[in-house]
Amino acid sequence: MRRKLRPEELGKWEGILSENLRSELSTLKPEDARKSDPVKDSMVWSGSSPIERSLDGVSAVGMKELTGEEAERFVKSFRIGLRKLLNESDNWTFLEPLKLSIEYCVQCLTCADACPIYIESGRNPIYNPVLRSEAFRQAFAKWGSVEGENDSVTEEDYRLTVRLIELSYRCTLCRRCAQACPLALDNALLSREIRKLFSQEHGIAPKELHRLGTERQLTIGSSTGMKREALFNMVEFARKDFEQRTGLSVEIPWDKEGAELLLIHNAGEFLSWPDNPLSIAALLNLSGISWTLSSEIAGYDAVNYGLWYDDAQFARLALRLVDTAKRLNVKRIVVGECGHAHKALIVTADRMIPPNLNVPRESWLPLLRKLVVEGRFEIDPSLNDFDVILHDPCNMVRNMGIVKPQRDVLDKVAPQWLEMTPHGVDGFCCGGGSGFALMGSYGFKEWRTEIAGRVKWRQICDASRNRKSGYSRSYVCAPCSNCKGQLRDVKEAFDSENTRQMVVGGLSELVVNAMPKVGGALLAGLWKSDN
Numbered sequence: 001m002r003r004k005l006r007p008e009e010l011g012k013w014e015g016i017l018s019e020n021l022r023s024e025l026s027t028l029k030p031e032d033a034r035k036s037d038p039v040k041d042s043m044v045w046s047g048s049s050p051i052e053r054s055l056d057g058v059s060a061v062g063m064k065e066l067t068g069e070e071a072e073r074f075v076k077s078f079r080i081g082l083r084k085l086l087n088e089s090d091n092w093t094f095l096e097p098l099k100l101s102i103e104y105c106v107q108c109l110t111c112a113d114a115c116p117i118y119i120e121s122g123r124n125p126i127y128n129p130v131l132r133s134e135a136f137r138q139a140f141a142k143w144g145s146v147e148g149e150n151d152s153v154t155e156e157d158y159r160l161t162v163r164l165i166e167l168s169y170r171c172t173l174c175r176r177c178a179q180a181c182p183l184a185l186d187n188a189l190l191s192r193e194i195r196k197l198f199s200q201e202h203g204i205a206p207k208e209l210h211r212l213g214t215e216r217q218l219t220i221g222s223s224t225g226m227k228r229e230a231l232f233n234m235v236e237f238a239r240k241d242f243e244q245r246t247g248l249s250v251e252i253p254w255d256k257e258g259a260e261l262l263l264i265h266n267a268g269e270f271l272s273w274p275d276n277p278l279s280i281a282a283l284l285n286l287s288g289i290s291w292t293l294s295s296e297i298a299g300y301d302a303v304n305y306g307l308w309y310d311d312a313q314f315a316r317l318a319l320r321l322v323d324t325a326k327r328l329n330v331k332r333i334v335v336g337e338c339g340h341a342h343k344a345l346i347v348t349a350d351r352m353i354p355p356n357l358n359v360p361r362e363s364w365l366p367l368l369r370k371l372v373v374e375g376r377f378e379i380d381p382s383l384n385d386f387d388v389i390l391h392d393p394c395n396m397v398r399n400m401g402i403v404k405p406q407r408d409v410l411d412k413v414a415p416q417w418l419e420m421t422p423h424g425v426d427g428f429c430c431g432g433g434s435g436f437a438l439m440g441s442y443g444f445k446e447w448r449t450e451i452a453g454r455v456k457w458r459q460i461c462d463a464s465r466n467r468k469s470g471y472s473r474s475y476v477c478a479p480c481s482n483c484k485g486q487l488r489d490v491k492e493a494f495d496s497e498n499t500r501q502m503v504v505g506g507l508s509e510l511v512v513n514a515m516p517k518v519g520g521a522l523l524a525g526l527w528k529s530d531n
């Protein structure tokens with residue numbers, strides 16, 4: 001039986017972890033880092049073999065080996081960052097919960113039993129939330145004050161520091177651990193603060209979150225790389241296709257001043273699931289609500305990947321969005337079906353938006369519930385003639401408490417819908433949270449699908465097997481863009497005969513599909529032919 005790993009052993013370099021994990025997870029096929037482009041594949045460093053620093057054979061940031069003075073400067077800069085995390089002038093956003101989570105853990109391991117990644121890895125110690133947090137606490141105890149500023153740097157200091165980078169990206173920040181903790185301590189927050197430290201002190205972050213994420217969004221307008229001209233063309237093409245299939249006329253109001261609400265989507269919806277934003281547009285038009293989309297830079301994409309790694313990048317994007325709403329003079333912002341955009345713009349932005357820029361912000365789901373339950377639309381639920389399996393996005397459900405609206409909608413439009421076990425605030429992350437759904441370098445895609453996403457796929461399959469409706473087709477309803485992307489990739493990794501007739505989509509499409517005028521035509525083409 002393999003012995004348990006102690007936190008202080010994270011700094012050692014005997015390879016006791018990586019070989020064990022590679023043998024246990026033989027299905028993983030890490031990319032050969034030597035074939036990677038050192039400029040394109042990493043935001044900062046990319047060297048001969050970055051996965052050797054990762055402990056488990058995959059890598060989120062692709063950091064190369066540092067030696068000599070480089071390594072010493074790296075550790076000393078990390079020490080400075082630790083002290084800044086506890087300084088109110090440098091880190092006001094989450095200071096109090098950070099202090100509590102550092103100081104009061106009693107190592108009861110309740111969080112470990114709640115962590116799907118730890119459980120699905122066969123309880124591999126690398127993924128134990130307590131291990132990661134305890135290593136961080138040890139770093140604070142050793143270097144969190146000026147007394148340790150001039151301490152010499154050892155090889156183990158360096159190993160501990162660089163391994164904390166990768167460990168912080170083995171957590172989806174779903175906060176299931178925080179919900180289970182009897183003291184309400186937040187291991188996910190610790191992981192996020194480690195990421196922030198390395199981003200702000202060292203300039204280290206996954207390319208998908210920073211260079212291809214927030215940086216591209218601030219300069220081009222969207223993390224997808226889609227400029228406003230391309231957005232107009234794409235929306236117009238999708239609108240015509242939507243109208244042809246549904247028989248509904250859909251007007252898209254752009255940059256309309258004084259509207260009741262500014263609707264902001266994850267721009268990835270227009271690329272991968274255009275039926276979702278078009279369905280929301282159709283429902284708003286039919287309900288008579290005055291609304292608009294913005295074509296401003298960073299105003300048409302609700303994505304804010306700064307939420308997962310860097311407060312400065314987060315604030316830049318959040319302020320752009322509320323400034324757009326102010327200039328359009330709308331009464332409120334409504335966030336479409338994107339979980340992390342909900343947490344970013346509706347919750348976390350409250351810590352950064354000054355009072356003079358504040359605009360009321362809310363979720364689309366309660367508004368959709370109100371419109372459906374009030375009977376604003378004629379609905380024939382029999383048109384949704386397939387099983388519907390509901391997935392609960394962590395950032396809407398566990399982190400914001402939006403649990404009932406989507407269920408009330410499904411009761412009206414697909415009463416045969418199925419719950420997973422567990423569900424609601426106890427549900428499991430899709431495995432793509434905290435930006436993982438976008439990340440794929442150095443074997444990370446295989447890890448996030450086959451490890452981080454494994455428990456969710458099992459839940460979906462169990463719900464499908466337990467159905468009693470007699471339908472042969474299933475629709476996984478995930479009202480979150482990144483969840484849909486992750487579940488699509490997970491399905492591809494685990495696909496089988498039993499799940500071939502299973503598709504992934506949003507909530508609003510189900511409402512439109514159940515309208516008698518549409519007659520089920522919106523979703524009819526999603527499934528493969530039974531032949």
